Amino acid sequence: MASTDQNSASTNSDWKRPKRFDRNLIVIGAGSAGLVSAYIAAGAKAKVTLIEAHRMGGDCLNFGCVPSKALIKSARIAHQMRHAVRYGLEPVEPKVLFSSVMERVHNVIAEIEPHDSVERYTSLGVEVLQGYAKLIDPWTVEVALNNGGSQRLTTRAIIIATGAQPFVPPIPGIDEVGYLTSDTLWDRLRDRPSAPKRLVVLGGGPIGCELAQSFARLGSEVIQIEMAPRLMIREDEDAASLVEASLKFDGVQVLTNHKAVACGVEAGEKWIEVDHGGEKRRIAFDEIIAAVGRAPRLKGFGLEELGIKVDRVVETNEYLQTLHPNILAAGDVAGPYQFTHVAGHQAWFAAINALFGDLKRFKADYSVIPWATFTDPEVARVGLSEAEAKQKNIPHEVTRFGIDDLDRAIADGSARGFVKVLTVPGKDKILGATIVGEHAGDLLAEFVFAMKHGHGLGKILGTIHIYPTLAEANKMVAGQWRRDHINAFLLSLLERFQTWRRG
Known part of the structure; x- marks a missing residue:
């Protein structure tokens, strides 16, 4: 989200405002942000239209969160079968x-699909139109319907929730070799009897790492190419190094500090050329996945014609309003985070401000944003990382507990990883937490809750955690913080008191 001056509705003065409106709200895009916005509007008894050109549920249901987690689960079972000896079983x-x-991936999508379906939202009171939307003026939307024809609607407010799409790097020859993305691989590889034999994954971020590990576990020879010095550059190095070691254990050949410079086909064989410190080499492959990031869908909606700035995202203010206060944006298209849960979070603010902004507006709250990468081990974080705190010169203390010392993790054969918490020096106030390990994304919720409601590590330490569970790791790190902050003088007095009590 980029900030912009939205101090007056006078930006609409060049356009003729309708005297009456067909709708209270039109939402463009039926991904997480759009669905939540429409749901809230319908709940507030607004007349709302939701417009989607492709699939209901957006990227998360159809191409991202849901299918990738289904794939990860199958790959994990395959991994456990190979290493069953860890549990006293014969490996196979x-x-x-x-x-x-x-x-199975597609069956999982189909099972979840009704949650986001046209039928469900229609039953909630939302009008759903399937087609391509374009803004004609700040209050008018024209819809080119998928089944033919078009429709024009006027509305008091509009929410742009058009999401994002995979960014494909402009590598010479990449179109010639026929790349895959996280959007296309689910259909393109659907009927293959086996995983691609030689697979190149471009990108060392969350999507690249999840796909590289999964395909390696399902039988592909995976080469992962990352231009940065290491994988998962947004996470602390100690977290990223555990993930990289796990990927290598699974057979992924990780090439960091390698820049892809060209692709091509020679004698029927696809290749990619990489540059490593001036030394170039070619790598043969059967399939290549571009997983270097996602770019918001900004074009074709009439935003530029209305003077709304669209650079990397739709420019909005802290209330998620664009240049025209009745046009708002939420989700990946607005930034600053590209997470499904953040899109849903923003949607509340966008919908409430769109419907009731004339009475009261609410600033979008990004104070506590969690996220996770679902590799094995998982990496989950909320708030500051250690690297960020150092870079920004924010005073902090670091408390760490190794999950290799946790009873349940030892029993489960998953004794690797850590919980790391940053606190205000001398206080238990949490600035950030990083968890690496089994179910890290689930375990993080306790720290998210604590940060959101102003609870410190003392509250976590004073909370009963079931034994033996992985969640005890959170209590253990809080206990470590307490031991590190024992008052030595008071401890000395306590020792003398106990000695006196013995007579």
């Missing part, structure tokens, strides 16, 4: 029925 090389794995 799994026979990966790749087409069945992909069919």
Whole structure:
């Protein structure tokens, strides 16, 4: 989200405002932000229209969160079968029925699909139109319907929730070799009997790491190419190094500090050329996945014609309003985070401000934003990382507990990783937390709750945690903080008191 001056509705003065409106709200895009916005509007008894050109549920349901987690689960089972000796069982090389794995992915999507369906939202009171929307003026939207024809609607407010799409790097020859993305691979690879034999994954961020590990576990020979010095550059180095070690253990060849410079086909074989410190080499492959990030969908909606700035995202103010106060944006298209849960979070502010902004507006709150990468081990974080705190010169203390010392993790054979908490020096106020390990994304919720409501590590320490569970790691790190802050003088007095009590 980029900030802009939205101090007056006078920006609409060049346009003729309708005397009456067909709708209270039109929402463009039926991903997380759009669905939540429409849901809230319908709950507030507004007349709301939701417009989607492609699939209901957006990227998360159809191409991102849901299918990737289904794939990760199958890959994890294959990994456990290979390493069953850890649990006293005979290891076996799994026979990966790749087409069945992909069919399961699509079945999972289909099972969740009704939650986001046209039928459900219609039953909630939302009008759903399937087609392409374009803003004609600040209050008028024209819809080119998928089944033919068009429709024009006027509305008091509009929410732009058009999401994002994979960014494909402009590498010479990449179109020639026929790349895959996190959007296209689910359909393109659906009927293959086996995973691609030689797979190149471009990108060392969350999507790249999740896909690289999963395909390696399902039988692909994976080469992961990352231009940065290491994987997962947004996370602390100690967290990223554990993930990289796990990927390498699974057979992924990780090439950091390598820049992809060209692609091509020679004698029927696809290749990619990489540059490592001036030394170039070619790598042959069967399939390549571009997973270097996602770019907001900004074009074709008439935003530029209305003077709304669209650079990397739609420019909005702290209330998620654009240049025209009745046009708002939420989700990936607004930034600053590209997470499904943040899109849903923003949607509340966008919908309330769109419907009731004339009475009271609410600033979008980004004070406590969690996220997770679902590799094995998982990496989850909320608030400041240690690297960020150092870079920004924010005073902090670091308390760390190694999950390798946790009873449940030892029993489960998952004794690796850590919980790391940053606090205000001398106080238990939490500035940030990073968890690396089994179910890190689930375990993080306790720190998210504590930060959101102003609770410190003392409150976590004073909360009963079931034994033996992985969640005890949170209490353990809080206990470590307490031990590190024991008052030595008072401890000395306590020792003398106990000695006196013995007579």
